[in-house]
Amino acid sequence: AQKITQTQPGMFVQEKEAVTLDCTYDTSDQSYGLFWYKQPSSGEMIFLIYQGSYDEQNATEGRYSLNFQKARKSANLVISASQLGDSAMYFCAMREGMDSSYKLIFGSGTRLLVRP
């Protein structure tokens, strides 16, 4: 079974609008962490935001926020005020258990295209 599911292979958004990228996860661990990364065409994975399973508040980092719904096992990324430079692949990832490493499980990604 897929541990991380990103059901949107591609998304379009108009510049300056908000967009939500979906991510659902599957784990039996009580302790886990959820990450979002951006991968531009250059190939580098850029860390965007992190949510711990015990964090009660949704994580926010500038224009990025994570809509964490634990009961539904979803961790959607919201990008507000989209910019042309946001066009990239976006990956949701999970770290399971109390593992203090970056042995991450990634989803298959969503390609976001921001239209001018």
Place this chain on the structure above:
Amino acid sequence: DTGVSQDPRHKITKRGQNVTFRCDPISEHNRLYWYRQTLGQGPEFLTYFQNEAQLEKSRLLSDRFSAERPKGSFSTLEIQRTEQGDSAMYLCASSFHDGQGILSPLHFGNGTRLTVT
């Protein structure tokens, strides 16, 4: 530039040849990770090091793959007898772990794209 650097950026090789990739992590980072990313997929964990010790290897890392970090600084990933299925982007990443569970963010390099013909 003090980011993670990988060399080469691209490698084309014929099936059956051996290839070696190099990764230079951020200098103060004691942990180094290798991931593999095939076309249209997210990265898959291969292995990681703390200093020179290889702490974990994925089952994806067959016996044709070997990774080293001899002095706890740069790392090499070697693939012997390459197969077409090895064609992928190989990503290196590094972080700092303080020994008490605190991790710095994970920083990735730009990757080495391998094409096996």
